[in-house]
Amino acid sequence: MRALLLVDIQNDFLPGGALPVPQGDAxxxxxxxxxxxxxxxxxxxxxxxxxxxxxxxxxxxxxxxDVIDLDGIPQRLWPDHCVQHTWGAEFAPGLxxxxxxxxxxxGTDPNVDSYSGFFDNARRRATGLEAWLRERKIExxxxxxxxxxxxxxxxxxxxxxxxxxxxxxxxxxxxVELQPGDCAAAIDRMQAAGVVVVSTG
Ligand code: VGL
Ligand code: ZN
Numbered sequence: 001m002r003a004l005l006l007v008d009i010q011n012d013f014l015p016g017g018a019l020p021v022p023q024g025d026a027x028x029x030x031x032x033x034x035x036x037x038x039x040x041x042x043x044x045x046x047x048x049x050x051x052x053x054x055x056x057x058x059x060x061x062x063x064x065x066d067v068i069d070l071d072g073i074p075q076r077l078w079p080d081h082c083v084q085h086t087w088g089a090e091f092a093p094g095l096x097x098x099x100x101x102x103x104x105x106x107g108t109d110p111n112v113d114s115y116s117g118f119f120d121n122a123r124r125r126a127t128g129l130e131a132w133l134r135e136r137k138i139e140x141x142x143x144x145x146x147x148x149x150x151x152x153x154x155x156x157x158x159x160x161x162x163x164x165x166x167x168x169x170x171x172x173x174x175x176v177e178l179q180p181g182d183c184a185a186a187i188d189r190m191q192a193a194g195v196v197v198v199s200t201g
Contacts, residue, residue, distance in 0.1 A: 003040040007145030012088035018081040030172035035099040044117040046082035047105040054113040115154035140165040144172030153186040
């Protein structure tokens with residue numbers, strides 16, 4: 001069985017949001033077209049408590065973009081985004097949410113970030129996504145969403161690592177691209193790990 005995984009298609013990652021991904025809104029029509037081709041559609045939501053330690057606001061003296069050490073792992077600091085139960089954490093307007101079978105919440109522990117939909121960045125805790133997919137005999141995963149160089153990348157790397165036949169559908173992805181080349185590097189890294197990167201729809 002194959003499933004479609006929609007990564008973090010939330011207001012705060014769209015233009016006008018707190019952590020806008022350039023052209024992030026362009027993935028919505030792609031998602032809406034693709035959902036028709038899959039019997040199972042899963043979505044992740046970045047779902048942070050207001051005091052999440054990935055927020056620069058929690059680290060006086062630091063600013064957005066800084067990289068700090070958080071419990072032994074490097075953490076880039078972001079603007080406050082995708083705070084639980086706020087508008088920014090809601091799915092993008094127009095997204096065909098009625099086609100989403102299951103939503104996985106990540107980044108809920110204030111002390112560790114979670115770019116991957118499967119595990120937190122320290123790999124201390126699983127989100128439950130893997131178990132949900134295995135119960136439904138999903139072996140193949142097609143991934144799209146936001147952002148190519150962060151949550152899409154780390155979700156895809158974990159997916160192949162867990163043994164799912166993993167494709168990333170680039171047409172449905174956009175990146176933050178803090179540094180020019182970040183998306184290209186993410187694509188190279190995913191391909192090197194065994195992810196099939198599909199460039200056209
Ligand atoms: C993301 C940065 C911080 C993402 C989430 O969804 O790619 N990026 N939180
Ligand atoms: Zn986040």
